[in-house]
Each structure stands twice: as structure tokens, then as C-alpha cells.
Amino acid sequence: MTTYTKKQVNDLVAGTLDWDSVHKMLSMPKDAGRYALYMEVLQDAVTYDDKILLAVGPHLNIVESATDGEIIVKCNCGHDFGDYRENWKLGANIYVRDTAEKMDQVYPRLMSPDTTWQVYREYSCPSCGTMLDIEAPTPWYPVMHDFQPDLKTFFEWVELPAPAKI
Amino acid sequence: MNDLTNPVEVLGIDAGGTMTDTFFVRRDGEFVVGKAQSDSDEANAVLESSKDALAHWGREIQDVYPEMVTCVFSGTAMLNRVVGRKGLRTGLIVSKGFEDFHRMGRALQCYLGYAFEDRLHLNTHRYDEPLVHIHDTRGVTERIDSKGVVVIPVRLHEARTAAEELIDQGVKAIAISLISSYLNGEHETAIRDVVLEVAKEKGVDLPVFASVDYYPVRKESHRTNTTILEAYAAEPSRKILGQLSDRMKAEGATFDLRVMATHGGTIGWKAKELARSLVSGPIGGVIGAKYLGEQLGYENIACSDIGGTSFDMALITQGNYSIHKDSDMARLVLSLPMVAMDTIGAGAGSFVRIDPYSLSIKLGPDSAGYRVGTCWPEGGLDTVSVTDCHIILGYLNPDNFLGGILDLDVPRAFQCVKDQIADPLGLTVEDAAAGVIELLDLSLRQHLRAMITSKGYSPRDFVCFSYGGGGPVHAYGYTKGLGFKETIVPAWAAGFSAFGCATADFEYRYDKSVDVGINDESSEEDIEVACLKLQSAWDELKVKVLEEFAINGFDESAVTLSPGYSMQYMGQLNDLEIESPVANISGKEDWPALVQAFDDTYARVYADAARSPELGFGITGAILRGSVETSKPNIPKEPMSGPTPPEAAVLGKRKFYDNRVWVEADLFHMESLLPGNNIVGPAVIESDATTFVVPTGFATNLDEHRLFHLVETG
Numbered sequence: 001m002t003t004y005t006k007k008q009v010n011d012l013v014a015g016t017l018d019w020d021s022v023h024k025m026l027s028m029p030k031d032a033g034r035y036a037l038y039m040e041v042l043q044d045a046v047t048y049d050d051k052i053l054l055a056v057g058p059h060l061n062i063v064e065s066a067t068d069g070e071i072i073v074k075c076n077c078g079h080d081f082g083d084y085r086e087n088w089k090l091g092a093n094i095y096v097r098d099t100a101e102k103m104d105q106v107y108p109r110l111m112s113p114d115t116t117w118q119v120y121r122e123y124s125c126p127s128c129g130t131m132l133d134i135e136a137p138t139p140w141y142p143v144m145h146d147f148q149p150d151l152k153t154f155f156e157w158v159e160l161p162a163p164a165k166i
Numbered sequence: 167m168n169d170l171t172n173p174v175e176v177l178g179i180d181a182g183g184t185m186t187d188t189f190f191v192r193r194d195g196e197f198v199v200g201k202a203q204s205d206s207d208e209a210n211a212v213l214e215s216s217k218d219a220l221a222h223w224g225r226e227i228q229d230v231y232p233e234m235v236t237c238v239f240s241g242t243a244m245l246n247r248v249v250g251r252k253g254l255r256t257g258l259i260v261s262k263g264f265e266d267f268h269r270m271g272r273a274l275q276c277y278l279g280y281a282f283e284d285r286l287h288l289n290t291h292r293y294d295e296p297l298v299h300i301h302d303t304r305g306v307t308e309r310i311d312s313k314g315v316v317v318i319p320v321r322l323h324e325a326r327t328a329a330e331e332l333i334d335q336g337v338k339a340i341a342i343s344l345i346s347s348y349l350n351g352e353h354e355t356a357i358r359d360v361v362l363e364v365a366k367e368k369g370v371d372l373p374v375f376a377s378v379d380y381y382p383v384r385k386e387s388h389r390t391n392t393t394i395l396e397a398y399a400a401e402p403s404r405k406i407l408g409q410l411s412d413r414m415k416a417e418g419a420t421f422d423l424r425v426m427a428t429h430g431g432t433i434g435w436k437a438k439e440l441a442r443s444l445v446s447g448p449i450g451g452v453i454g455a456k457y458l459g460e461q462l463g464y465e466n467i468a469c470s471d472i473g474g475t476s477f478d479m480a481l482i483t484q485g486n487y488s489i490h491k492d493s494d495m496a497r498l499v500l501s502l503p504m505v506a507m508d509t510i511g512a513g514a515g516s517f518v519r520i521d522p523y524s525l526s527i528k529l530g531p532d533s534a535g536y537r538v539g540t541c542w543p544e545g546g547l548d549t550v551s552v553t554d555c556h557i558i559l560g561y562l563n564p565d566n567f568l569g570g571i572l573d574l575d576v577p578r579a580f581q582c583v584k585d586q587i588a589d590p591l592g593l594t595v596e597d598a599a600a601g602v603i604e605l606l607d608l609s610l611r612q613h614l615r616a617m618i619t620s621k622g623y624s625p626r627d628f629v630c631f632s633y634g635g636g637g638p639v640h641a642y643g644y645t646k647g648l649g650f651k652e653t654i655v656p657a658w659a660a661g662f663s664a665f666g667c668a669t670a671d672f673e674y675r676y677d678k679s680v681d682v683g684i685n686d687e688s689s690e691e692d693i694e695v696a697c698l699k700l701q702s703a704w705d706e707l708k709v710k711v712l713e714e715f716a717i718n719g720f721d722e723s724a725v726t727l728s729p730g731y732s733m734q735y736m737g738q739l740n741d742l743e744i745e746s747p748v749a750n751i752s753g754k755e756d757w758p759a760l761v762q763a764f765d766d767t768y769a770r771v772y773a774d775a776a777r778s779p780e781l782g783f784g785i786t787g788a789i790l791r792g793s794v795e796t797s798k799p800n801i802p803k804e805p806m807s808g809p810t811p812p813e814a815a816v817l818g819k820r821k822f823y824d825n826r827v828w829v830e831a832d833l834f835h836m837e838s839l840l841p842g843n844n845i846v847g848p849a850v851i852e853s854d855a856t857t858f859v860v861p862t863g864f865a866t867n868l869d870e871h872r873l874f875h876l877v878e879t880g
Contacts, residue, residue, distance in 0.1 A: 019292065
């Protein structure tokens with residue numbers, strides 16, 4: 001079975017791992033130690049002490065709170081978005097590109113959608129301002145809840161003890 | 167010392183990434199194989215390898231080169247240049263508005279060359295870097311429509327600016343490929359002339375490649391990729407081959423160096439279309455099998471070539487291989503006609519891993535290559551390879567691996583197989599290793615069977631040729647139970663590709679797309695026009711073929727021209743290549759013969775009842791092949807002797823794991839066996855370059871041509 005070094009996983013997260021290794025990782029069965037390594041790499045990127053359980057975006061993780069053991073969503077800067085079963089976007093700052101002028105700022109004219117059909121909603125962290133996600137729905141569509149992981153089953157899969165408050 | 171009654175006549179060279187093999191053949195068919203480490207100076211590696219080979223006969227290069235008549239080169243340098251994107255910086259001129267199509271690439275290029283699972287697995291799909299950077303690409307206003315009519319005349323002042331800018335930016339060659347240029351080349355040739363003029367004004371010596379001069383065929387991506395390769399990959403090879411040719415001449419050579427090409431012929435190293443030699447090694451084997459078949463009377467041959475990294479298969483039916491027109495190589499779609507082959511990424515050096523979830527053995531797709539496996543500590547590998555399993559099971563001799571140039575550590579391999587394969591599966595090391603070999607054999611066998619049956623044939627009608635370094639090791643395993651008429655292993659299996667290259671004709675092939683459709687409603691006049699269209703395409707190709715031969719000093723009288731065409735029933739998707747029954751078409755009276763030849767071929771390839779003349783007939787392409795006589799290696803022929811191997815060939819016994827039990831296998835030295843000798847398994851026949859395994863239930867006999875015939879005895 002193939003195993004990988006922490007550096008390789010680190011490069012993978014940073015997007016600098018060479019394509020041949022990425023391809024091999026994608027094609028080969030997942031190695032048993034990957035989850036632990038991956039979490040270590042994510043943990044190294046943040047300053048808070050809460051234990052990272054799963055990533056929900058490049059700057060956003062589901063963590064087990066170091067103070068009360070609650071499972072919450074946190075930005076890399078430490079901003080708390082609350083319970084992981086709630087949509088974190090509801091607690092984020094939002095900027096909606098819903099006019100041609102606003103679209104012109106990101107794409108050349110006529111190469112962006114007609115805003116009566118589609119808008120961009122940009123969500124950013126209220127504390128650090130990092131853009132955390134963008135969605136591109138029709139203008140009337142409700143805020144999307146991207147996904148809600150079944151953490152209980154997940155910890156059964158990786159054969160590790162689940163946090164108490166799941 | 168020169169032996170004039172039995173001179174060395176033929177040299178085949180196979181310059182691989184790690185080893186450069188040379189294959190010298192004497193007039194009587196006797197041959198020697200030489201090996202040398204490949205070198206950045208290819209000429210040097212060839213000379214070193216030649217020395218190594220000729221030492222077997224106690225002869226020197228300076229004596230042998232002057233008496234030789236033929237030399238054919240095949241190598242992987244050009245392919246590696248493309249794969250590693252280390253080619254010549256090339257500029258590209260296209261129709262304005264189409265500047266991005268090269269870097270966008272054809273969708274299938276994002277998964278070409280992948281294992282089947284990865285083709286299905288969308289997130290592994292990926293586009294390689296384009297050969298030409300967008301900054302080195304320019305558009306020129308012009309347009310020719312799908313009928314070849316000029317819709318927008320070419321703006322040559324734009325071509326001039328484009329050429330000036332590209333040359334100033336530092337490109338070393340320029341390729342030109344315009345939309346629909348295969349129907350009407352006038353815009354491309356006009357641009358080409360302007361570019362050449364600009365280069366001359368600037369005082370730079372810059373090769374210019376217009377697609378219409380090289381590959382005037384439909385499909386822009388294929389045509390453009392191929393034209394770019396002519397500059398990007400083939401131009402540097404031209405220089406290297408020139409050096410090699412000069413070095414050989416300095417040693418007294420008088421022969422013309424030729425290169426194996428994808429269409430199955432060889433071309434001169436000065437050929438205009440040198441990109442045709444992009445892939446040549448595996449093709450050499452097919453050509454060699456065809457030649458051997460012609461000499462010995464085998465019409466239907468299943469060719470199987472197993473090396474360290476891949477298993478290549480091809481079919482020869484009624485003495486012919488088929489040609490695949492839109493081939494792909496190095497993950498690029500190309501318009502090079504290529505000998506049709508099926509390849510899978512499993513070989514004698516593939517890595518072996520266990521899927522921790524399903525606890526199943528997974529072979530490849532990557533392989534150990536020159537690093538062999540865990541049995542060679544200096545190789546630095548810690549993942550088990552198929553070779554490790556062979557060593558553990560007594561298939562290969564650890565003390566004579568590759569002629570004994572590597573020191574192998576068998577206990578280390580044993581421990582690695584135990585830790586990585588046997589223990590997780592709860593098996594003994596022997597059974598785990600045997601399981602790996604069985605799995606590989608099974609997978610090869612299934613692919614081989616599928617290749618034959620999917621084309622509507624049965625293995626019963628075929629003789630299987632097994633070659634490549636790993637062919638003799640696995641021949642029994644991947645042919646077992648398939649029911650081939652015979653399985654044949656040449657004693658020179660490891661050098662078979664180089665041998666095959668040496669047997670190839672000196673042949674150029676040019677193609678041109680043609681659009682012709684004739685059905686019940688077509689008038690006599692339509693047929694007349696169609697026939698003349700084909701003839702004029704042949705005339706055009708003839709000029710090119712003769713030009714190529716003229717470069718090598720042959721004039722028209724020495725060249726045999728064989729015209730051909732691709733035809734299909736109208737509305738069907740696949741065409742067939744037909745050798746023309748008429749050498750020249752004078753008009754509509756020749757049409758029935760063209761159609762008849764197609765109908766007959768169709769019935770042979772598919773079935774009588776599948777013929778569909780009511781659909782009408784379409785001609786999709788004109789083909790012209792030109793060849794000249796060359797000297798080819800003779801097949802060895804030795805006097806027969808008795809069935810018992812001579813004393814000198816017997817090397818003793820070795821423990822060999824056979825059908826889940828350890829047995830004592832008889833060991834033989836391959837080169838010392840005599841024609842007529844019969845060997846019953848379990849036996850292992852060793853030579854420096856390969857090992858021939860004959861397990862229990864098999865027997866083999868060596869014939870007068872040094873071919874081993876492997877038979878199942880029950």
C-alpha cells in the first residue's frame with residue numbers, strides 16, 4: 001500500500017504537489033493514515049486550539065470546541081459560525097453582484113451572466129474578511145446549504161472514536 | 167579481420183530510455199545482441215552498444231561497418247521530448263479567431279493514455295501543457311470554407327507582422343495550420359512563403375512547416391498537433407541522427423541510416439516527415455512478426471510483446487497488419503497512420519499493491535522500470551514489483567539477472583512481499599507471489615482474447631508470437647487455455663523489436679483526405695469526376711513520395727509505387743484501407759474495380775452478409791506508398807539434431823514454485839541448445855537477456871530457425 005509523507009499532504013492542500021503524485025493519490029486506494037495526516041496539516045494552518053474534524057472549505061473547518069466540546073464551524077482566523085448543522089452562510093457577510101456594472105468588475109462585458117437570470121453571492125468572514133464561498137444561483141433562489149456531513153457515520157468509516165457531542 | 171564470405175549485413179538499433187540495444191545480423195542469419203547504457207550523446211551509446219555486440223564475434227566496428235548494407239534506428243528520444251515538453255520552441259500561425267484551439271485541445275486528450283478506471287474517473291482528467299504557448303501563437307485573417315472555396319482572401323501583411331513578432335520573440339521554428347487547408351492549400355503556402363521571406367530578411371535560418379506540405383488531412387487538432395511535432399520534436403532528432411550518421415561514416419559506414427516509422431515502413435533520417443518516427447519500438451516487433459510469418463508460412467499471427475511497463479498486442483491477418491489512421495501518442499491526437507496496436511499498462515515490472523479495503527491485489531499502472539524492485543536495494547524502491555515475485559518463485563535467476571550486472575537481495579524481496587502482500591492477505595509468501603503472477607497472466611490473457619474475439623476472430627486461427635524481455639517468462643501463462651494453433655518464442659525475443667526494424671521496407675507513405683460519394687443516383691459524369699479526383703490526389707502524393715526518395719538518392723525508376731484509398735459504405739463510420747487494383751485511373755471505367763476490391767475486403771474483414779452496396783460508396787482518403795528494395799536479415803537455419811539437449815546446455819536444477827508446490831526444475835542455457843531439442847517442463851531456459859519458463863504441463867522444442875514452440879501437454 002502506498003503511504004505519503006506529511007510534506008506531500010501539505011503540498012496537496014497548498015496546491016503545489018506535482019501532478020503525478022496527485023494523480024496517483026486520486027487513483028490508488030486511500031491510505032489508512034491519510035485522515036490523521038490531513039487534519040494535522042489543517043491544524044498547523046490555524047492558531048486556535050479547537051480540534052479540526054473536517055474541512056468544509058479552504059478557510060473553513062468543522063471543529064470540536066476546546067472550551068465546551070460543541071461541534072461548530074470556524075474560519076481559519078478563529079471566527080465562530082455556530083453549530084455545524086446550521087448553515088454557516090447565514091452568519092457571514094454577503095455581497096450580491098446583481099447588476100451588469102457589478103459583473104463588469106469581474107468579467108469583461110458580455111462574458112458574464114445576465115443578472116436577471118443569474119447573480120453571484122459572495123460570502124466573507126465578518127472578522128477577517130476572507131472570501132469563503134461564492135454561489136451562482138438564479139436571483140430568487142434561497143441561500144444554499146452546501147452540505148451537512150453525517151459525522152457519526154464518518155467516524156465509523158475512519159474507525160476513530162467520535163467526539164462526544166455529535 | 168574481414169570475413170567476406172559471411173559479412174555482417176544488417177544492424178537494428180533500439181535506443182531506449184535506459185538501454186541502447188543493437189542487433190547485428192550476418193548473411194547466414196546468425197546474430198548478436200549488444201547492450202549499452204543510453205547516453206545523452208546517442209551516437210556514443212550506439213557505438214558502445216555495437217562494440218559490445220561485435221565482441222561476441224571478436225570483431226571491431228571499423229571492420230564491420232564498411233561491410234554492412236542496412237541500418238535501421240528506432241528510439242524513444244523524440245517521444246520523451248514530447249512527454250517532457252522539452253522540444254524546440256515553436257511558433258504557430260492559425261486562422262484568425264482560432265488562436266486558442268491548440269491549447270484548449272480535444273476533450274479526449276484529457277484522458278488519453280489513462281487506465282480504464284481513470285478514464286471514468288472525471289477528477290483525474292487533465293489537459294497537458296500545450297506544445298506551443300499562446301504567446302507564440304498568431305492568427306491571420308483568411309477563410310476557406312468546407313468545400314475549399316476562398317471566402318476571405320488571406321491578409322498577407324498580417325502574416326508578415328506575425329512572422330516578425332514570432333521571430334523577434336525567439337521561436338526556433340514556425341508551424342502553419344489553417345482551417346480547411348487540406349481542401350485548398352493556397353493560403354497556407356502563401357503564408358509559408360511570407361514567413362520564409364521574413365526569416366531571410368532577418369538573417370535567421372528558421373524551419374517553416376505548413377500543414378499542407380506535410381499532412382493535408384481533415385481534422386484540425388490532429389493535423390495541427392502533427393505539424394507542430396514536426397518542428398517541436400522531430401527537428402532536434404534530425405540533428406542527432408545527422409551526428410549519428412556522421413559518426414558511423416567516420417567508422418567506414420557506407421549505408422544510409424534509416425528510421426522506423428509508425429506506418430510500419432522505414433524512412434531516411436533526412437525525411438521531411440520525420441515526426442512519423444515518434445513511436446517505433448513496439449511497431450518493430452509487429453513488422454518482425456510479419457516478416458517471420460512470410461518467411462515461414464504463418465498467415466495469421468497474434469503478436470504479443472511484454473516489456474517491463476506494458477503489454478502490446480497486434481494482429482496480423484492474412485499476412486497484413488491493419489493501420490489506424492487517427493492515432494494518438496503522448497496524449498495527443500495525431501494524423502499519423504500507425505500500425506494498429508492495443509496496449510495495456512501492465513508488464514513484468516509493474517508495482518504490486520494491496521487495496522486495504524477490498525484486500526485485493528492491484529497491479530500497476532506504474533512500474534519499477536530500471537529500478538527493478540525491492541530485490542535490488544540500490545534501486546531505492548520499497549514497493550514490491552512483479553519481478554520480486556519472479557525472483558522469489560525461482561522463475562528468474564538472482565545471480566544472473568540481466569546477465570549478472572545487478573546484485574539482487576532475495577531475502578529483502580521475500581520480506582517485502584511478506585509485509586506488503588502475504589501478511590495482509592493471510593497467505594504464505596510463495597502463494598502470495600504466485601497469486602500476483604497468476605493475476606498478471608489472467609489479465610494479459612483476457613486482453614489478448616478480447617483483442618482477437620472483438621474483431622470477430624478466434625484464437626484457433628492464430629499462431630501467437632511472444633517476445634520482448636518478459637515474453638518468454640509469461641508466454642505459458644497468458645496463452646494457456648486460449649487455444650492458439652501454436653505459441654512461438656524466438657530465441658532472440660529480447661531483441662525482437664530491433665530485429666523487426668531491420669526487416670522493415672524502405673517505404674514512404676503519404677496520405678491526403680478526399681471527399682467523394684457515389685450512389686445509385688449518381689450520374690456517369692459524377693463517377694468520372696470522382697475517379698479523376700482520386701487520381702489527382704495520387705498525382706499530388708506521388709510528387710511528395712518521389713521527393714523523399716530523391717533526398718536519399720533514389721530516382722523514380724528505383725521506386726515501386728503502390729496507390730491505395732480508404733473507402734466506406736456511405737453513412738457508415740469506419741472506412742477500410744484498400745490497395746488499389748489499378749495503378750492509374752483513367753476514368754469512370756475503373757470505378758467498378760475500385761468498388762469490387764472494397765466489397766471483397768469488407769466481406770473478408772467482417773462478413774459477406776454485412777456488405778451494404780445499396781448505401782453507395784464513399785472515398786475518404788488517397789494513400790500512396792513508395793518503396794525501394796533493401797537488404798533484410800536472413801532467418802537463421804541450422805542443422806537439426808536429436809531431441810536430447812547437449813551436455814553443454816545443462817546447467818543443473820533450481821527450486822521452482824509450480825502450481826502451488828516447490829519442484830526441481832531443469833535448468834538450461836538457451837544459446838547452447840540445439841535445433842530439434844525437446845524440453846519437458848518443469849524447466850527454465852536462461853540467457854543473458856531473457857528467461858524462458860516452461861512449467862509442468864508444458865513442453866517446448868527448438869526448431870531449425872531458433873524458434874521455440876511451446877505446447878500444452880495436459
